Amino acid sequence: MYKLIIEDDEGKTTVVPLIRDEITIGRKEGNTIRLTERNVSRRHAKLLKSNGSVFIEDLTSYNGIKVNGDRIAGRAPVNEGDRIQIGDYQLALKLDKATNVSGSAAAAPAIPSGAPAAEMGEQKTTPFIKENGAAPASILDLAPTVQTSIVPTTPPVSGNQEAPARLVVVSSNFAGQEFVLDKAAVVIGRTDENDVVINHRSISRHHAKIVRENGHHHIVDLQSANGVRVNGEEYGKVELRKGDHVDLGHVRLRFVSPGEDFIFDRDAQVVDVSGTKKSRAGLLAVLALVLVALAGGAFVLVKMTQKSSNGGSGEAVRPSGDTESAVARLLVDADRAMKSEDWEGAIVKCDEALKLDPAQELARDKRQRAEAERKNRQAYNSFVKAADGSPADYDSAAASYAEVAEDSVYRQKGSERYAQVKKQYLRGHLDSAKRAKAANKCEEARQHVEAALTVDEGNVEAQEILKTCGAVVKPVVKPAVTPERKPRPEKNPVVAATPAAKVKEKPPTEEPPPSQPNPMAEKLLQDAQDAYVHGQYANAIETAKKASKSEPLKAWRIIGAASCFLKDRSGALQAWNKLGPQERSFLKYVCSRNAITVP
Numbered sequence: 001m002y003k004l005i006i007e008d009d010e011g012k013t014t015v016v017p018l019i020r021d022e023i024t025i026g027r028k029e030g031n032t033i034r035l036t037e038r039n040v041s042r043r044h045a046k047l048l049k050s051n052g053s054v055f056i057e058d059l060t061s062y063n064g065i066k067v068n069g070d071r072i073a074g075r076a077p078v079n080e081g082d083r084i085q086i087g088d089y090q091l092a093l094k095l096d097k098a099t100n101v102s103g104s105a106a107a108a109p110a111i112p113s114g115a116p117a118a119e120m121g122e123q124k125t126t127p128f129i130k131e132n133g134a135a136p137a138s139i140l141d142l143a144p145t146v147q148t149s150i151v152p153t154t155p156p157v158s159g160n161q162e163a164p165a166r167l168v169v170v171s172s173n174f175a176g177q178e179f180v181l182d183k184a185a186v187v188i189g190r191t192d193e194n195d196v197v198i199n200h201r202s203i204s205r206h207h208a209k210i211v212r213e214n215g216h217h218h219i220v221d222l223q224s225a226n227g228v229r230v231n232g233e234e235y236g237k238v239e240l241r242k243g244d245h246v247d248l249g250h251v252r253l254r255f256v257s258p259g260e261d262f263i264f265d266r267d268a269q270v271v272d273v274s275g276t277k278k279s280r281a282g283l284l285a286v287l288a289l290v291l292v293a294l295a296g297g298a299f300v301l302v303k304m305t306q307k308s309s310n311g312g313s314g315e316a317v318r319p320s321g322d323t324e325s326a327v328a329r330l331l332v333d334a335d336r337a338m339k340s341e342d343w344e345g346a347i348v349k350c351d352e353a354l355k356l357d358p359a360q361e362l363a364r365d366k367r368q369r370a371e372a373e374r375k376n377r378q379a380y381n382s383f384v385k386a387a388d389g390s391p392a393d394y395d396s397a398a399a400s401y402a403e404v405a406e407d408s409v410y411r412q413k414g415s416e417r418y419a420q421v422k423k424q425y426l427r428g429h430l431d432s433a434k435r436a437k438a439a440n441k442c443e444e445a446r447q448h449v450e451a452a453l454t455v456d457e458g459n460v461e462a463q464e465i466l467k468t469c470g471a472v473v474k475p476v477v478k479p480a481v482t483p484e485r486k487p488r489p490e491k492n493p494v495v496a497a498t499p500a501a502k503v504k505e506k507p508p509t510e511e512p513p514p515s516q517p518n519p520m521a522e523k524l525l526q527d528a529q530d531a532y533v534h535g536q537y538a539n540a541i542e543t544a545k546k547a548s549k550s551e552p553l554k555a556w557r558i559i560g561a562a563s564c565f566l567k568d569r570s571g572a573l574q575a576w577n578k579l580g581p582q583e584r585s586f587l588k589y590v591c592s593r594n595a596i597t598v599p
Contacts, residue, residue, distance in 0.1 A: 202249025521550035
């Protein structure tokens, strides 16, 4: 049986047994293997097993697939020891030679057919090669039987100072030109007043700007006519990473990160991107072609009639040239609407395109993105309203920002404001927790600590408050219960003779009121809280349920919050129905942060 060894750009590996005849690889959820780096396409590749051989197929990905350094077209065979490159990932096949008694290959653990894809960005992995060059035995057994490691060793940059980042043109029109990004802000455009001048008609006068912030480079679209695309997707502002390809009109540039060993003649693959996105001149050409087609309408009608008379072939009907041109114009209009954040207009254009060509996948993808961004805009507006209110409502602002998707343009737009909101939000809850702890109100302190941990799970100050306050509560509870129960049998005979005294001493003879702390329940709740804080959510739920009869509100608050982190909406709803208004507010915030909706 073959195993697939996947190594990322940090040298960490994941091993996946190839127990299926067909395995899909890509960035989008639903792939058998999910590689989360941005230079991997949504549906990038497919691995196929047939008659003992293994093939890899490029699913028209943006950055392609290389086998032993050569880019493949379509499907290509791969063997043990071959080096496969997909984005920042290196893959290799390893034949598992372990056999059972009968001589057949030992069975690998099965992956259920409905199991989620393995996400390479979130797996805990082991370095493939140690720094001293010796590989651990368990990894060495899985390594391909080749003379070199999967990732070739990159020579270090000479000198003590790291070389600055660069942009290198890899499209055929200006191939090999390099631009050093040695300023905090570099403006790119067609005219001479820009820092980087690319004189091409598809480039706007001031097209884009690259900004260096805290050691990271971001590219910003300056309302250009043809937009900014990074690895095939359009952005208003996005961080650039090692190996990203940036399309400005019909010019493609590769981002070379600081200190990266990249040589154009050795590493670059020159491409022609004239058809990546239509410029205005290109659109005029399309319109001219449409007019020509309309002028020859009679000829087209005759041809269509002849094709109809030859029908019954069973072949799928392809959109006509006129339809394709109309769809192309609608998609360009949708892009413009999305660039101006007119999501409703973009949805309308995509719907019109889908009416003309229901199989148009690009229109469907754009519509989904516009629909998602429309919802993200609502959450962003709520965030801004709460953050800029008088007074500011930092709790509502944090909850609203958590509802904005990670890949949304509004996430980036609100990031700086959210950093301020988060700081104020944490300070407010931590100060409240300290005051509550000083007043021995540990339950109130825990509520504020939990709120702080929802936006900063590793906050040391919050965990310290929780730990010290929990230590104070336990010795206070026991003396409050024990002394009043012990003397009760001795006082009753004396109290019976005096009615006034009887009334006065009556409370000790009764059972403790429901609100009085139960030492056993407190201990369980403390254990459940500790498990929750340390991310042991299943354990937290199980422990809290044992205390739910004695301390229902406290227990169900923990159960609900832990359920949200486990993506268990039914468990969160069950907790919601058992909580009061204050606890529901907290639960709603925690769930929204984990993309779970509760009433």
